[in-house]
Structure formats: structure tokens, C-alpha cells
Amino acid sequence: MKEKEDTFVAIDVETTGLSPFANELIEVSAIKYKGSKKLDTFSTLIKPKVQIPYYITRITGITNEMVKNAPIVEEVMPELINFVGDLNIVAHNANFDYKFIQNYSKNSFSKNKVIDTVPIGRKLYPELPNHKLGTIAKHIGITEDGFHRAEFDCECCAKIYMEYLKAV
Numbered sequence: 765m766k767e768k769e770d771t772f773v774a775i776d777v778e779t780t781g782l783s784p785f786a787n788e789l790i791e792v793s794a795i796k797y798k799g800s801k802k803l804d805t806f807s808t809l810i811k812p813k814v815q816i817p818y819y820i821t822r823i824t825g826i827t828n829e830m831v832k833n834a835p836i837v838e839e840v841m842p843e844l845i846n847f848v849g850d851l852n853i854v855a856h857n858a859n860f861d862y863k864f865i866q867n868y869s870k871n872s873f874s875k876n877k878v879i880d881t882v883p884i885g886r887k888l889y890p891e892l893p894n895h896k897l898g899t900i901a902k903h904i905g906i907t908e909d910g911f912h913r914a915e916f917d918c919e920c921c922a923k924i925y926m927e928y929l930k931a932v
Contacts, residue, residue, distance in 0.1 A: 766840050775855050780812055810904040821911050827841035841869045852877045879925065881924040884924060897911065906920055
């Protein structure tokens with residue numbers, strides 16, 4: 765099977781901070797693709813055990829009120845593990861997202877290949893001033909503003925990966 769026909773899952777998480785061990789997930793999204801065709805979406809807010817810090821709410825728009833009736837991470841992870849299966853995981857700055865999902869899934873994604881769109885962006889668009897998700901997304905024509913929400917970031921990340929698949 766050609767790489768262009770690969771089925772993959774774009775993943776993004778939103779969290780209460782930067783440490784996968786000291787901080788918690790507050791949103792996870794995963795979108796399954798076959799080539800450029802979206803097959804399925806898994807997306808949920810997650811109720812953390814701590815209050816969401818104000819600065820995180822400013823970045824993500826996710827409030828404590830929004831997550832008060834959301835499932836807890838222990839309910840979400842089995843569903844995410846099942847959704848992703850053994851497919852390749854694509855994420856922007858993948859190490860961040862991967863460490864969180866690994867920590868909260870008890871390392872259930874150890875056999876999944878992880879593809880980071882940051883180095884892909886650097887390779888495809890070396891002229892950009894930086895290779896943040898928003899910068900690359902705007903460069904490839906994504907003009908909506910929904911960054912720092914997991915599902916939107918998944919879609920942007922997937923589009924960057926699809927641009928890469930077209931170029932290889």
C-alpha cells in the first residue's frame with residue numbers, strides 16, 4: 765500500500781499545563797483519515813481533578829463550567845485507545861501530545877508510529893518565520909480562527925500532513 769493511502773489518526777490534546785505528570789488533560793480529539801478523506805472523529809472535553817488555571821482558559825477558551833459534567837480521563841482513555849488502535853498518530857509537536865496520552869493510557873500507544881508535523885512543516889516551508897501550527901496553517905490557506913481547541917488543531921495538523929503526502 766502506498767504511503768499516500770495510509771490511514772492515520774491526527775491527535776491533539778488541551779491540558780491544564782505543560783507537564784504530562786503534574787498536569788491533566790481537559791480535551792482530546794482524534795480524527796481518523798484515509799488519505800485526505802475524513803473517516804471518523806473522536807472528541808471530548810475531560811473533567812480534570814483540579815481547576816483549570818485562568819491562563820489556560822485564556823489560551824483554549826475551555827472553562828471549568830464547560831468541563832464540570834464532562835467524563836473523567838479514566839472513562840475517556842479506553843475509548844481513545846479503541847479509536848486509535850494500531851494506526852499511525854500524527855500530531856503537531858507530537859512529543860507533547862504523545863507524552864500526555866501515553867501517561868494517561870498507561871503507555872497504550874507504545875506500538876503506534878508517531879509522525880510530528882513540526883519537522884514536516886520545516887521541510888515543506890523553510891521560509892516561514894516559525895513553524896507553529898497557526899503559522900503553517902495560515903500559510904496553507906486555513907484562515908478560520910479556532911486554534912488551541914483540540915478538534916480544530918487536529919484538522920490543521922492533518923492538512924499539513926496531507927500536504928506532505930502530496931509532496932513525497
